[in-house]
Amino acid sequence: MKRENQMTFGNRREARFEREPARRVFAAELREARHQFKEGTEEKSPTYVLLPTGQRCNRAFVVGSMTEKMRQGEQNIFYRARVVDPTGTTFVTAGNYQPEAMQQIARVEPPAFVAVVGKPNVFEAPDGGGVYISLRAESVTVVDRETRDLWVLDAAKATLDRIDAYGTTEDSKKAAEEYRIDPALFRKTVADALAQMHL
Amino acid sequence: MDLSIVAERISQKILSKGKNVDQKEIEAKLRLLVDEFGVQPAEAERTVINELGREYQVQGLAGAVETDRHAIAELVPDEWVTIEGKVVGLSAPNSPSIAQTGIIADASGAIRFVVWAKAGAPCLEQGRWYRVESAVVDAFRNAPNLKIHSGTTVTAIETDKPLLPSVVNVAELKPGVASVHVKMVQEWEARSERILQTGLVGDPTGTTKFTIWKEEGKEPLTSDTVYDIYYATVDEYNGRLSLVLNSGTVVPDEEAELDVGAGGQVYGGAIVHVGQGSGLVKRCPVEGCNRVLSRQNYCPIHEIQPEFRYDLRIKAVLDDGVTTKNILMQRETTEAAAGLTLDEAVELAENSPLGMDEVFLRVQSAVMGRYLDCRGRDMDTTVLVTGAERHRFDPAALAALIDRAGGEA
Numbered sequence: 068m069k070r071e072n073q074m075t076f077g078n079r080r081e082a083r084f085e086r087e088p089a090r091r092v093f094a095a096e097l098r099e100a101r102h103q104f105k106e107g108t109e110e111k112s113p114t115y116v117l118l119p120t121g122q123r124c125n126r127a128f129v130v131g132s133m134t135e136k137m138r139q140g141e142q143n144i145f146y147r148a149r150v151v152d153p154t155g156t157t158f159v160t161a162g163n164y165q166p167e168a169m170q171q172i173a174r175v176e177p178p179a180f181v182a183v184v185g186k187p188n189v190f191e192a193p194d195g196g197g198v199y200i201s202l203r204a205e206s207v208t209v210v211d212r213e214t215r216d217l218w219v220l221d222a223a224k225a226t227l228d229r230i231d232a233y234g235t236t237e238d239s240k241k242a243a244e245e246y247r248i249d250p251a252l253f254r255k256t257v258a259d260a261l262a263q264m265h266l
Numbered sequence: 267m268d269l270s271i272v273a274e275r276i277s278q279k280i281l282s283k284g285k286n287v288d289q290k291e292i293e294a295k296l297r298l299l300v301d302e303f304g305v306q307p308a309e310a311e312r313t314v315i316n317e318l319g320r321e322y323q324v325q326g327l328a329g330a331v332e333t334d335r336h337a338i339a340e341l342v343p344d345e346w347v348t349i350e351g352k353v354v355g356l357s358a359p360n361s362p363s364i365a366q367t368g369i370i371a372d373a374s375g376a377i378r379f380v381v382w383a384k385a386g387a388p389c390l391e392q393g394r395w396y397r398v399e400s401a402v403v404d405a406f407r408n409a410p411n412l413k414i415h416s417g418t419t420v421t422a423i424e425t426d427k428p429l430l431p432s433v434v435n436v437a438e439l440k441p442g443v444a445s446v447h448v449k450m451v452q453e454w455e456a457r458s459e460r461i462l463q464t465g466l467v468g469d470p471t472g473t474t475k476f477t478i479w480k481e482e483g484k485e486p487l488t489s490d491t492v493y494d495i496y497y498a499t500v501d502e503y504n505g506r507l508s509l510v511l512n513s514g515t516v517v518p519d520e521e522a523e524l525d526v527g528a529g530g531q532v533y534g535g536a537i538v539h540v541g542q543g544s545g546l547v548k549r550c551p552v553e554g555c556n557r558v559l560s561r562q563n564y565c566p567i568h569e570i571q572p573e574f575r576y577d578l579r580i581k582a583v584l585d586d587g588v589t590t591k592n593i594l595m596q597r598e599t600t601e602a603a604a605g606l607t608l609d610e611a612v613e614l615a616e617n618s619p620l621g622m623d624e625v626f627l628r629v630q631s632a633v634m635g636r637y638l639d640c641r642g643r644d645m646d647t648t649v650l651v652t653g654a655e656r657h658r659f660d661p662a663a664l665a666a667l668i669d670r671a672g673g674e675a
């Protein structure tokens with residue numbers, strides 16, 4: 068433990084790589100995200116999706132009801148799940164490169180509340196059927212209803228914070244160019260989501 | 267006192283002013299004063315500098331050697347310093363190359379010191395004041411430490427000024443030496459034969475671990491009693507501070523009342539990652555080691571240790587959507603957060619084909635994605651969590667958000 072200690076506290080400069088925070092984003096906003104970009108030129112540079120409310124997102128945290136899961140592929144098994152929040156559905160995937168998340172999805176019996184940490188991924192449907200976004204899961208955990216309720220409040224607050232900062236940050240100026248969506252629209256989304264909690 | 271080092275120092279000083287004086291010549295002058303005339307080395311140094319300054323017409327030398335006196339509380343590693351302080355503690359040195367170890371204090375604070383045998387310094391006496399010139403501060407286990415070496419001048423000074431220890435809050439403790447006013451709040455089972463007592467003491471700003479090693483004349487603390495503890499050493503171990511009372515003076519204050527606060531800061535967020543090495547771990551039983559063993563019970567220092575000790579912990583990432591914090595929960599906090607005791611975890615591991623992985627999965631599924639309010643201390647890259655509570659749904663928070671969302675739609 069002492070040695071671990073030195074690794075953690077000794078080489079502070081080296082040890083401190085900034086982990087990307089997991090953004091709280093409602094399905095209704097995530098599904099509108101299209102613009103994907105890389106920061107830096109190296110292969111390992113992080114990839115971001117620009118949220119329409121004007122914040123880059125390399126990782127997202129979503130809590131909702133997993134209503135359905137699909138196992139696909141023979142050799143290369145691949146899971147696809149629908150996670151529903153008060154504003155819509157987020158698609159969550161896990162393949163061979165996310166074996167832990169895949170096993171976790173395999174164990175979930177829908178419907179169930181799940182907490183998902185994942186990387187947003189924009190892709191084009193092979194048949195030219197449009198552009199989609201999904202979360203490539205890092206982890207999927209069954210949680211309780213209270214955690215879901217807390218997440219709705221958390222996502223509402225984060226979305227309102229982004230709307231309030233709209234126009235003042237570089238990312239939001241970029242979002243204004245890329246999307247041409249009035250962020251006031253998402254204020255309505257938040258209000259509707261919170262109204263459902265009232266019940 | 268090694269005069270050749272003093273001579274070198276003087277020659278460097280003169281060189282920095284652009285004049286070159288033979289170091290042997292300087293040393294001869296010093297020897298004459300010290301050996302033949304019984305002059306104190308520090309005084310001899312001053313005399314020789316003044317003399318050379320005049321001889322080579324160099325200004326500002328005398329001032330240069332009179333290193334300003336430093337406040338002990340402000341000493342930082344890698345500095346040459348001059349202090350005046352009172353020896354408030356002496357301990358047995360653990361190596362023949364060390365003449366003395368102890369604690370020296372002034373009104374600002376206190377520091378551990380080491381007198382190297384080669385230093386040729388006078389034997390320091392407890393309770394006396396000394397002027398220590400040109401000592402070096404280094405870091406020993408993250409705590410500043412005053413090294414008295416052959417280039418250091420130690421002079422006893424006569425003073426009857428009273429020394430009041432500067433008492434600090436528990437929340438402000440850092441590795442080194444400290445005086446505190448605390449209540450004994452918890453006694454823990456000692457994990458070593460050599461420990462007389464270990465547990466928690468605290469004041470309104472927080473709590474800290476304390477240890478008393480078995481030693482003649484040492485008494486354990488009594489629960490719920492308030493103490494003035496002067497000049498205890500503060501060690502950092504496992505990223506956690508521990509007050510070692512052996513070096514200090516412990517005075518019970520039977521009359522006193524003291525509220526003890528939880529201390530630290532509260533970090534809120536969701537657990538978005540549970541790291542490898544969470545759950546059940548095996549620790550090296552060699553005293554003072556405590557390292558986590560590999561699956562094969564291998565300690566990087568002490569090799570195979572079949573008589574390991576089990577422990578439970580969580581290494582995770584707490585994320586509030588804007589920033590992330592690495593957190594470390596020790597056994598007690600882990601048991602509460604995961605709803606699993608150490609004994610249950612051991613049983614689970616022993617009865618599952620997955621072994622210790624079963625405990626990892628259990629712990630992971632109990633905390634992943636959950637909103638926690640973690641109380642703890644930020645140790646630069648990791649928050650040592652001393653208490654974690656599930657964040658609860660608050661209808662008032664919902665009402666406030668509804669207001670905010672509707673505000674300017």
Ligand SMILES: [Zn+2]
Nearest residue numbers: 550555565568
């Ligand atoms: Zn060991």
